Amino acid sequence: MNSVILQIASKYLRILFLMFAIIALLRGHNQPGGGFIGGLLAALYIVFNTLAFTSKQIKDRLKVSPEAYMGVGLLCVLLSFLPSVLSGAPLMQGVWVSYSISDFEVIKLGTPLLFDLGVFIAVMGVTLMFLFTLSTHK
Amino acid sequence: MTEIVLPILLPFALIILLVFIRKVNYAKWIGIIGSALIAIVAIYIFINTLNNGVLVLYVGGWKAPYGITLVVDMLSGIMLVVTSFLVLSISIYAYHFIKNNKQFSRFFLFFFALIMGVNGTFVTGDIFNFYVWLEVIMLSSFVLITMGSEKKQLEGGIKYMALNLIASLFFLAGIGLLYGKTGTLNMAHLAKILTNDQQSLFMNTSAMLFFIALGIKAAIFPLFFWLPASYHTANITVTSLFAGILTKVGVYAFIRLFTLFFVQDAYFWHNLLLISAGFTMVIGGMAASIQYDVRRILSYHIISQIGYMIMGLGIYTPLAIAGAIFFTVHNMIAKTNTFLVSGIMNKLKGTFDLKSMGSLLKEQPLLAVLFIIPAFALAGIPPLSGFFAKFILIKSGIEDGHYVIIAIAVLTSLLTLYSMIKIWSEAFLKKQPDDITIPNSKPIRFTVFIPSIMLALGSVLLGVFAASFFDLTMEAARQLMEPSEYINAVLGADVK
Numbered sequence: 001m002n003s004v005i006l007q008i009a010s011k012y013l014r015i016l017f018l019m020f021a022i023i024a025l026l027r028g029h030n031q032p033g034g035g036f037i038g039g040l041l042a043a044l045y046i047v048f049n050t051l052a053f054t055s056k057q058i059k060d061r062l063k064v065s066p067e068a069y070m071g072v073g074l075l076c077v078l079l080s081f082l083p084s085v086l087s088g089a090p091l092m093q094g095v096w097v098s099y100s101i102s103d104f105e106v107i108k109l110g111t112p113l114l115f116d117l118g119v120f121i122a123v124m125g126v127t128l129m130f131l132f133t134l135s136t137h138k
Numbered sequence: 139m140t141e142i143v144l145p146i147l148l149p150f151a152l153i154i155l156l157v158f159i160r161k162v163n164y165a166k167w168i169g170i171i172g173s174a175l176i177a178i179v180a181i182y183i184f185i186n187t188l189n190n191g192v193l194v195l196y197v198g199g200w201k202a203p204y205g206i207t208l209v210v211d212m213l214s215g216i217m218l219v220v221t222s223f224l225v226l227s228i229s230i231y232a233y234h235f236i237k238n239n240k241q242f243s244r245f246f247l248f249f250f251a252l253i254m255g256v257n258g259t260f261v262t263g264d265i266f267n268f269y270v271w272l273e274v275i276m277l278s279s280f281v282l283i284t285m286g287s288e289k290k291q292l293e294g295g296i297k298y299m300a301l302n303l304i305a306s307l308f309f310l311a312g313i314g315l316l317y318g319k320t321g322t323l324n325m326a327h328l329a330k331i332l333t334n335d336q337q338s339l340f341m342n343t344s345a346m347l348f349f350i351a352l353g354i355k356a357a358i359f360p361l362f363f364w365l366p367a368s369y370h371t372a373n374i375t376v377t378s379l380f381a382g383i384l385t386k387v388g389v390y391a392f393i394r395l396f397t398l399f400f401v402q403d404a405y406f407w408h409n410l411l412l413i414s415a416g417f418t419m420v421i422g423g424m425a426a427s428i429q430y431d432v433r434r435i436l437s438y439h440i441i442s443q444i445g446y447m448i449m450g451l452g453i454y455t456p457l458a459i460a461g462a463i464f465f466t467v468h469n470m471i472a473k474t475n476t477f478l479v480s481g482i483m484n485k486l487k488g489t490f491d492l493k494s495m496g497s498l499l500k501e502q503p504l505l506a507v508l509f510i511i512p513a514f515a516l517a518g519i520p521p522l523s524g525f526f527a528k529f530i531l532i533k534s535g536i537e538d539g540h541y542v543i544i545a546i547a548v549l550t551s552l553l554t555l556y557s558m559i560k561i562w563s564e565a566f567l568k569k570q571p572d573d574i575t576i577p578n579s580k581p582i583r584f585t586v587f588i589p590s591i592m593l594a595l596g597s598v599l600l601g602v603f604a605a606s607f608f609d610l611t612m613e614a615a616r617q618l619m620e621p622s623e624y625i626n627a628v629l630g631a632d633v634k
Binding site: 070074089 | 150151153244287
């Protein structure tokens with residue numbers, strides 16, 4: 001498809017797609033959402049882009065290969081196991097650190113977030129790999 | 139007991155390694171060494187469960203039934219060991235049979251993703267987690283089928299994906315109903331609730347959804363159409379891997395779920411299993427006998443053999459379950475081996491079509507031996523593994539009075555023998571047709587045969603040590619038929 005409207009719209013929709021993806025990622029700890037859905041949403045943006053452009057153009061424009069996305073994501077997942085193992089807790093038990101910015105606001109960061117972030121990136125990579133496999137054949 | 143997470147975690151780490159190390163030579167060796175490590179871990183876990191009974195790990199420190207539990211009993215242990223044995227041989231086989239160097243790192247990437255999924259289904263004790271691993275298997279096998287990016291591979295891959303997505307839908311719907319009724323996803327907890335509960339109405343609806351979903355996964359009648367549509371399109375290495383492992387995950391799930399918690403209304407379910415087993419055997423066997431492409435014969439034949447395993451489950455005595463497990467193990471080894479041999483035949487003759495093959499017995503006597511061992515094992519000729527597997531199944535059937543299905547099983551053996559003899563006489567005995575020119579085949583090195591020799595040895599040893607392996611399968615069957623051991627190991631005595 002070669003539609004100028006779609007091509008220009010995709011540029012502006014990027015922020016919307018990615019914002020939704022990150023919101024889904026962050027709210028996923030206690031509510032519906034999470035890394036998997038966030039990753040799918042983020043990949044959806046690129047799927048959308050391949051409709052506006054060709055998949056080859058998109059492939060060239062991506063600076064990192066889908067496999068690398070996968071690798072980094074899985075590495076994050078694996079790293080999120082380490083704190084629990086090193087501290088002697090059961091595997092994959094959540095380890096949290098709190099950081100207070102003021103008297104009332106505390107940022108809590110934990111291994112589940114790292115895990116979810118890893119899933120997010122890996123799912124994005126896998127989806128892109130499917131996309132490129134399906135849209136190019138000899 | 140943290141070690142039981144290793145069959146999942148090890149392939150996972152290997153995937154990460156392979157993403158970053160893209161050099162072909164390294165990828166080959168990571169593949170082989172990684173598979174060997176997985177095999178060692180599997181054997182270690184198996185020995186551990188043999189000595190200590192059911193092994194349980196509460197992931198994340200969440201006690202059952204709240205968190206995800208990993209459980210390894212005898213059945214899981216046996217499946218882990220056999221799978222890792224196949225994985226090791228296929229990783230060696232891939233060395234010669236993935237032609238395109240660029241495909242190599244990607245092949246092993248998804249190879250280990252598949253292994254992670256398969257091992258995950260074997261060790262998980264949580265029904266939703268089971269579903270997740272099935273999805274991992276499906277996605278990675280889709281990539282493996284379409285690896286060559288050929289048009290017919292994409293066609294086969296999409297058929298495979300479409301039908302398996304339907305299976306996932308049914309499976310998920312079944313889980314949803316079970317969760318709605320019982321409020322738990324832990325398999326041991328489900329067993330405890332469902333065996334106490336006399337209300338079988340909800341149980342039966344979800345059991346039927348599971349039956350359809352797993353029926354598609356295991357390729358039983360009338361849900362097997364995805365298998366012959368997709369298997370013959372992929373690279374032969376991939377096809378061998380799928381032939382040995384994929385449908386057996388479905389069989390494993392059948393055995394696990396229908397012994398652990400779908401045990402009410404036994405009369406209906408066991409008859410349903412027996413009927414579909416009978417049709418699966420006969421139709422798979424007949425469809426195999428009319429094909430002329432080696433891979434198609436073998437693909438249809440996989441279906442026929444699934445029938446025996448489901449038959450064992452349908453008869454539902456400890457002996458029959460032991461027979462089903464024995465048969466599954468025997469079949470995984472022998473079936474994969476026939477595919478490996480067909481790949482070597484293709485390498486020599488440049489085709490999978492039996493009509494344009496011939497004279498292989500004279501040219502490659504070793505290959506002939508390597509074909510005849512799994513072929514006779516599949517047909518059930520003593521002293522190979524298949525004879526004992528079929529013997530146990532038939533004995534259990536006669537003891538329990540299922541004469542019709544036993545007659546069908548025996549007749550299907552003849553169909554198997556017919557298909558195997560067809561390959562034998564067309565490819566090995568017949569003279570090479572003169573009008574077919576063979577694309578100049580380089581002389582193949584001995585190392586090509588090593589994976590096949592490993593598996594052939596497996597078939598022979600399983601036949602020779604049938605008695606001691608039978609004791610192991612009997613122990614596994616006993617654990618399955620008296621699930622209280624499994625349930626108590628997971629839940630402890632105090633959970634209601």
